[in-house]
Amino acid sequence: MTTFENASVFGAVHLGHIVIETNRFTDWRRFGTDAVGMHHDDLDTGLMRFRLDDRECRFLLRRGPAEDVVATGWHVDDHATFEQIEARVRAHGVPVVEGTAEEARTRGVERLLRFPGPKGIAQEICATPAVSPEPLRMLASGWVTGDFGLGHVAITTAKPALTHGYFTTVFDARLTDYIDETISGVKLRIRFLRVNERHHSVAVAAVRGLPIDPVRTRVQHLNIQTATLDDLARSYERVHELGFDMALSVGQHTNDRELSYYARTPSGFEWEVGWNPVVIDESTWEPSTHRGISVWGHRPVGRTIIDKLDQFRFGARSLARPERTVPALSGAGVPDDRAPAPR
Template identity: 80%
Template sequence: MTLHDAPPVFGAVRLGYVVIETNRFADWRRFGTDAIGMHHDALSRHLMRFRLDDRECRFLVRRGPAEDVVATGWHLDDHAAFERIEARLRAHGVPVTAGTDEEEALRGVERLLRFPGPKGITQEICTTPVKSAEPLRMLASGFVTGDGGMGHIALTSTKPAETRRYFHTVFDARLTDYIDETISGIKVKIRFLRVNERHHSIAIAAARGGLPIDPVRTRVQHLNIQAATLDDVAQSYQRVHELGFDMALSVGQHTNDKELSYYARTPSGFEWEVGWNPVVVDESTWEPTTHQGISIWGHLPVGRTIIGKLAQFQAGARSLGRPESTVPPLSGAGAGSAPFRR
């Protein structure tokens, strides 16, 4: 069997964990536990983890200067899917690095492989997530993970087509839909990609008209997790306010996946979306469409000032001279012989 004849991995992939690098450990602990309501495990002065469910690790937070997401981890159903992705990477000449025993233990996984990803975010694949025997200690009643994974990651990009091709080539990602929006006078198109039944595990936002502008300082624009109940969303929203963390967008409901959510600003500067009850894709009937605007209602900016808007424009201007990493072997025009699955 050739590489191109191998079975697809769509449906066998889910977002499993995220690695964050920060020097603001005390703020992140308060944000994660007291505001968002996750379970916290302190591993050392330089490492901590947050849990959402029975998995040992959903967020690995390590000490360092990035103040950003530095890696995303994708759980594979089995070793066969892991090996199919590894074969793709090697066939495209992409450097891959096997994780050490210590790295696997920190992430609570087996068989870890690391390789370069868009915007300099390292991508990791793994098998056999380890379950924790320790009961959850958290303010939230629970979070929705399961077959759809733990949520999604959203990026801003000056090269959205290349970023989309990357995730199609590696994970057989499918286009779910688009949103057209105008933000601060700039027309933006957002592409939503799925790798399983979750409406999207990756969102890619880009200025329309070919403008090579990226107004977001961090590699990610936001992370999303899905609360188990509407009460969990409301209560964590209140805690974010009461504890003095910045709110980016108020509670609202999205046009495409119908998720009700809010966006807080993390201690590292990127946003954190807590959502509830998004639609689940039915592969037999789903057709991509374009929605106008990100929200049916709500999601209003909170505390935005003219100074903040100017800073955003300045960041966009600086991005004009900053090349964006796209991993050409996986995202170039020739990457992946199969057409995009609509």
């Protein structure tokens, strides 16, 4: 690659929007607006959006059968960064598609480019997000976004090194830390990757020693960050009162120290609402390995033996269907033997 393509884009990339395909619009409207507390806009019968701040779109829901995240959008600081990432992807021989004017409009951006990503999740880069003149109408007092982006996305994979390599190649992602955890006898390793000062914008979880993926959906969970502890507590209460499934109770993570809970969305993947994670100081941060996901809490809620059997069933099925990767953008991957010593 040229010097232009090699220059780091770290810090100029922010998780900007998420595209979800679902046919459960009524349930999603109640979940996003009445339970979580986001601002909601209907575009037409096949599209709706949620807002967290002055940006026109943070979550775009379109009608379709996937019941899953189908694209993640990365907002970049300027057109030069946009063109740098585009040149980088093209230099690796990966096809890119320019978004239509209508696609850019529904995402609330001026420029949109799409290319393949891990697990079949399209990656979109966007420039010049639109600011909405409409005041927010939502139950939460506010959400932490800005230079940190909207939150993070977590995926499970049978190919963690390639997934890590992908985000390093495309966005110059940096390893923040690892978590080793054993759940129901299954050993997991989770990598946390950042593209700016947010502790992580991508979490990559894998079963150690087994090339399986135990989760049906492309994403395991999405995360957004409340402005206040009161917002977190009130949304937790609303999720219960409205009858949505709670996946994990309130708890605190070992690595980013975020206080959070996990609800189950109408599409089946989980939605983490968190508060007050640590902010990375690039001048002093050193990656480490943590034992266990939580300091306290995050207990499974209402999980039955049937749920556990379903997880094993999905894991077994994943052996028969090759996971979609983008080898040209994944390099040689980042092997586990680079893992730092535990704290």
